[in-house]
Amino acid sequence: MLTIALIFVPLIAAVIVLGLPQLLARFFAFFAALVELLISLVVIFHFNKLQGVQFVFDTPWIQSMGINFSVGMDGISLLLVLLTTVLTPGILVTALRDSTKPSSYFSLILLMQSAMIGVFVAQDGFLFYLFWEIALIPIYFICLMWGGENRGRITLKFFIYTLTGSLLMLVAIVYLYYHTPAPHSFALQSLYEAGRSLSLPQQTMVFVGMFLAFAIKMPVFPVHTWQPDTYTTAPLQGTMLLSAIMLKMGIYGVIRWLIPMVPLAVKEWGMTAIIFSVIGIIYASAIALVQKDFKRLIAYSSIAHVGLISAGTLTLTSVGVQGAMIQMISHGVIVFGLFYIVEIISERTKTRELPKLGGIRNVAPLMASCFLVIMLGSVALPLTSGFVGEFLLINSLVQYKLWIGATAGLTIILGAVYMFKTFQKSMSGETNSTTAQVTDLSYHERLVLFPVVFLIVLIGIYPKPLLDISATAVNDLLSVFSHVSASAN
Amino acid sequence: MTAYLFYFLSFVAIFSALLVVFSKNPVYSILYLIITFFAIAGHYVLVNAQFLAAVHVIVYAGAIMVLFLYVIMLLNLNKEDEPHKSYLAKIAAVICAGIMMVVLVASLRGTMQTATKSGSEIGFVNNLGKVLFNEFLLPFEISSILLLAAMVGVVMVGKADHTTQPQDKK
Amino acid sequence: MNALYIICGTGVFALLAEVFSWKKWINYVSLSGLILATILTILDWRSVSYRFHGMVYYDHVALAFTALILLASIFWFWMSRDYFKGDEHTTDKSALVFFAIAGAMMMISFNNMAMLFLGIEVLSISLYVLAGSDKTNLFSTEASFKYFLMGSFSTGFLLFGIALVYGATGSFSITTISESTSPLISSAITGTQSIPRFYFIGMLLMLVGVAFKISAAPFHLWTPDVYEGSPTPITTFMSTVVKIAAFSVLIKIFSVCFARYAHSLQLLEQGLMVVTFIVANIAAVRQKNLKRMLAFSSVSQVGYLLLAFSSDSQHSSGVLFYYLIAYSVASLLAFAVINLIEIQKGSASIDNLKGLFKNNPLMAVAMTIAMFSLAGIPPLAGFFGKYLVFTLSLSHGFVALTVLAVIASLIGVYYYFAPVVVMSRPSDETLSISKSDRYLLIILIAINLLVGLFPDLVRVI
């Protein structure tokens, strides 16, 4: 029932928010998100680390098509649910004082939350697809209605891009569905079995379809071109939703729906996918280096980071997958903070052009310090959250192939290059006319950024609780995998 | 004898049908159409559909054709200077219709060499009446709806509104 | 069957109303007539029967489709109240609409070519007139004329086809025709046990006639012009009631009547489908007039229906039914909004949607849901429709065609989202909406969501 509550509380709240006057709506939305957070904490409290899927709710839904409303959480789901429930109140807080956003904006954010949680807890292929697609709609509107210039074209591109991917995924899921024993079923386990029973060429087809969907969502080179534009044009909260939570759907998809489903193909083609991901790391880092737009730069950095996560995940080692899990959490928190700081700066200086900035740390030392810590998290300095994940991921990649690991490791250098350059250009130096008026963080902004900074350091120093949550689930996932590939050999 | 008659009537029908198309004056066209209809009525008689032939003449030659002519006269269209399509379009039309005919004939070729029956009595009015008012009662009633609809429609469309002005919204 | 009487009766009543000055009641009578007919149709559910010497046949499919068009008509009537107001032709229009509905009902339940022909003609003749009913508007006249000319031209092909089929089988009855093509029964006309070649040609020519009615490419060219020119309520009527009726004709003729030859026509149907997909979707991309865009959209939706139908003509009626429901609801919703906009702003240009999200969120949301549903975005009804179509065609192994359809639906997103994008642009103009229309939109949205979230509700039928 808790799972159901997690999905429906924001959904119902979203509807209620629509009907409320503006001011009330904001606080109600925030309140709902807090309730949601509370529920997720209760879930963690009751969560048994040694078990697989828990909090299951399963009821027939569309019987004629073998679709069940089946949800549940294991450690992997739970971590991402937690990420969602933790970040959503934060996202709402950032919009709390923005008078240009009507109640529908808050409603859409809540709707988005509901759909994303749905994606993370779905235990039925069709349900997963549905939530996957539904999550696209609120974010589309958030970007379309409140976005920057060219938003019509850019959001459409984003939508069609992702829709292309998800249609391929749908085809793959349906294909598997027809390989389940009659009466066909979309249940996760049946799909697993169906997928594993396929021959390698068949698995490869499914792999291509699904991986493309996930790769577009993440996004992985070379299907990433929607991302910088969309991140740049979306309003702050949209960017946060997209980068902090939504792109995790892609990686989650790989972990939950791809790896156990078509193990042979993953093994066969994993290398190719990893190479693309690693190319993406270098490529995006290089491009980030020459970006002038602050937001765009972070968008590209996000591609680089996600490339590493994706590559690590596909090494199929528990180090890699665990690293991916922790890095997803960390990346979520970090980009949340980064984008917020970008917003604060651009709100005060009316520009996001890096060459026009400079010397902010002289007038706003607190902001600079927060940015510094978050940036350090982003460049994976030890004792920040970024390090734990990045180390595990690079570790898994070195285990996979030394040269791949070494190439992927370049992110350690390149990330530092562009992030430190950014810090230098924006924060250091003499204050100029654009940045002279910048005031330091308000209490409201501190309320958001301090927890972010705190989380980054906390996870960096003591990531164990998080790693423990997903450990069992990851091991289950991979043990099944090794069993299958062993029997296939 | 019947064969000659058939060929004669066919010739008349096709020839006047072609003239319908190619006559410059619309009135002539309609008149040629009447000739075609009469030829077709002749065919009806040949295949023992005497009652239908009569109805045909009454309905087509009597009513429909009169309607056509009436409209032509009403609109004062009995001129030869109506706009014509370009030669290219005309050639294309001829070629297109020709191909259609060829394709149709080709696909219908060699179907049956059975001769037409003669002396059948099904064309008589009593036979037709039985069928029409038993089996086909519903369609018959429906055709009344059809005519009603057409009537209403014609009245509605044909009635000149005072507000009617050519206007172009674009 | 009784429903047909009621509808015809209501039509006649409308005519009498002119005479006896019952005009003020006409809307109530019309609406209650429709509701009564719907109820009667649903009550007939258990009595599957032939009526009038086998002229009509009410099976479950026919009843379901009849109920669907009657329900669609009710919403249509609700939506287009204004169309009947303040005009000297109120009664004429009502009568014609009811005759058209009656024609559509005949097209659904016919069991004899004569009924088919008359049904089509009753429907068409009423529509020719209705399309031109906005006499002050030259576009309306043009639409009416084009529709009439092409419609009667295509009727010629349909009749030629019927004649050839009659010649080969000796009957107009659907039942007889479907049986007479059995190899065991000798041909009525040749006396041999082979079906004459022109039977097949007749089938093809009938397909041409039907393809025109459902506006499958390349016989769709009338659709955009007529949809654009006709008064919006009539456009709505064409894209919902008429389309449903035309599709049920397709189903009846090619999956019942010519069931035995369904296989040999498959390739042709698929060819039509491919052309339809390409032409309609690509042409729709750059439309600036909403009605015209929706016309191309309706043509492209025909592509999906044809995909389902051609994949498995015998068992596709369930899928087609669901798809048509989804499509009609979305169309009604879209046209309801367009109608309101056109009334207030004078044209259905896409630019008139500007600022709608801000000025009238309900209309904007309704339009969005309609567009999303047509584009097939989950969890709306349109998505399940497409999903069913794709799975049906995939399960019959038509991978390439499904991929084409998927690409088509991606292009679809391109143009269906254009209005949504325009609505998000800022503008100061305001639009009002009456309470009744508000309810209409809300109910239609609810239906769309309900059908989308619980497709089993429909599938149990």
Next chain:
Amino acid sequence: MIPIDNYIWLSTVLFSIGVLGVLYRRNAIIVFACIELMLNAVNLLLVVFSNQLNDPTGQVFVFFIMAVAAAEVAVGLAILVMIYRKTKSVDIDILNQLKG
């Protein structure tokens, strides 16, 4: 006697001439007339088949076609009159505002 093929061909030819007329002419009235020609070709075919099959329903069907043809012509000409009032022309191609 005359082979039935000949009748089929005859009506095919007439039908095609009707189609030709529709394609060839711009005068709406003549176009209507040509459509009537097409319908008559169908009628002829039906009558011949009816005779051949010894089945009166074919001829009954012809009645319906005639009724419909009459109705159609009436409606069509009414529309034509309406157009003529507005454009002073019966050219089928003069109305081309709806396009694109």
Next chain:
Amino acid sequence: MSIKAMIFLIPLLPLLGFVLIATIRKRLVRGFAALIGCGSVFTSFIFSLVLFIKLLNGAEPFNVTYFSWIAAGNFSASFSYLIDPLSSLMLLIITGIGFLIHIYSIGYMWKDEGFNRFFSYLNLFVFFMLLLVMGSNYLLMYVGWEGVGLCSYLLIGFWSKNQDYNDAANKAFIMNRIGDLSLIIGVILIFINYGSINYADVFPKVTEGSFVLTVITVLLFIGATGKSAQIPLYTWLPDAMAGPTPVSALIHAATMVTAGVYMVARNNILYTLSPVAMELVLVIGLATALFAATIALAQNDIKKVLAYSTVSQLGLMFVALGVGAYASGIFHMATHAFFKALLFLGAGSVIHALHHEQDIRNMGGLRKYIPITFFTFLVGVLAISGIPPFAGFFSKDEILAKAFEHNQLAWLIAVIASLLTVFYMLRLLFITFYGKNRSSEETIHHIHESPASITIPLIVLAVLSAAGGFMGVPEILGGSNWIEHFLSPVFAKSHEVMTEYTMSHTTEYVLMGVIVVFTLVMIALAYVRYVSRARVPASEGSELSVAHRIIYHKYYIDEFYESIVVKPFYWISKLFDIVIEKSGIDRLVNLISESLQDWSNRFRKLQNGYVGFYIFIMVIGVILVIAYSFLK
């Protein structure tokens, strides 16, 4: 207080100091911040001393685990500290010198607006440095390793308004990161090959050399070249002088840059078993020692000279490591920490006195104005020059002796490098403190000796530099080489593996004598050139000889890196951004949409509004449909 808690507190106190100063720095008065900063480090120093004494008294190394840090799959790393003689010695150096430099900073930074911030960074640095040496596994060492890099970055760019300083800071961090990447991959390879990253688990498993081991050691060493400023990653260190002088003393002379030495010494068994890596260490060490020494000859910035000297001396330490004389390396590291810190602080005092004048061409004759600074600086110079009995003599001599045992050529190069050191250090001394004063009247008027907080650390360090060598007096001079004995448990395993060289005492005496003689010659040369003839380096812009110019421009290495690494990388980035991203992939994606629009327009023309045309198309459709019958 239990040992466990004490060990825990050693790094924690500076961290707490950092947190405290950082969070409330705005409201904190300077004196209090200084108190927190110095107090925390001093307490750590006391604790370190306690531990050191315990170890000295024969206690077993302390290995304490606090909590499991990262655990995923078969990988696990815990937060645990190892205190053995090596790390204990390091602790003393870090906290001891750290404390002195904290004290010094009070005086040096008093007037700076970022005083509190400075102290917070310093404390943070001490924390990370302690973590580096105390960590009982590679990952924790890596944490400290990166952490000190961060602090180095923060402190180099301390005066952040100056973008040149920020560039220097970025350069330092990024060059360090290059090394760090190599290091972390080395660590991962260790994990893969030995199944653990704890020193205690790994070292016993390393029993014989292998290719992988060579790869690992080379990777680790590349990490060391980054941190310890060896060829090819040394160029950041001279630039790092942009930071405040105490920072240069603490981070870029005494502690952080020696992390590489510490790391190699810590992993001595790994290196001992991979001769290739050893040779690499030796070669790089020699090359760096010589190379940096030559550059230092022509530098005019007082801190730059010291920076290159540091690079050179670090090279010498790696020479020691490369020949397997780990203890000697550590010994030299310790003495170097004393005298180089002293020299930097002395230089800082000079700079302080001259109001931030760093160019030695504008100095001269300062010994009269700032005598304490002069004398302490003199001690430092003598120590680094290896004049007996100053600290540098013993440590350097030991390295040279070991190098001679290993390879005479190596010895020769090392000797040349150390003789060059003598020359340029004396050049520095003479130009700065002797001769006429060349600064402006205004400045001369204001020259004054530094306050006590600056001079006291100088004096303490001078004493250490003078006497520090006695902890490693070799046997032939009657000493017991205490430090080697103290550290021997750490290197025990390596010593077992290595073949012991035995060198006759005669040879040793000869070598020692030769070096001393040459050193004196060098001093004489320098004296003649810079005191007697009072030569002053040419001013900016004047003509230089070719060789001089090359050295003056540091062999154009920075320019070389700029043109083969930095610029090409920017070009590639631009290429990716403009060519591949914008006009490649994205263009392709947009092309789909554009061609769709294009085709749409064409299809729209088909719908031309002429009903005749529509019928025409329809008839063609009919023809095609009928033609379909021929297919069947």
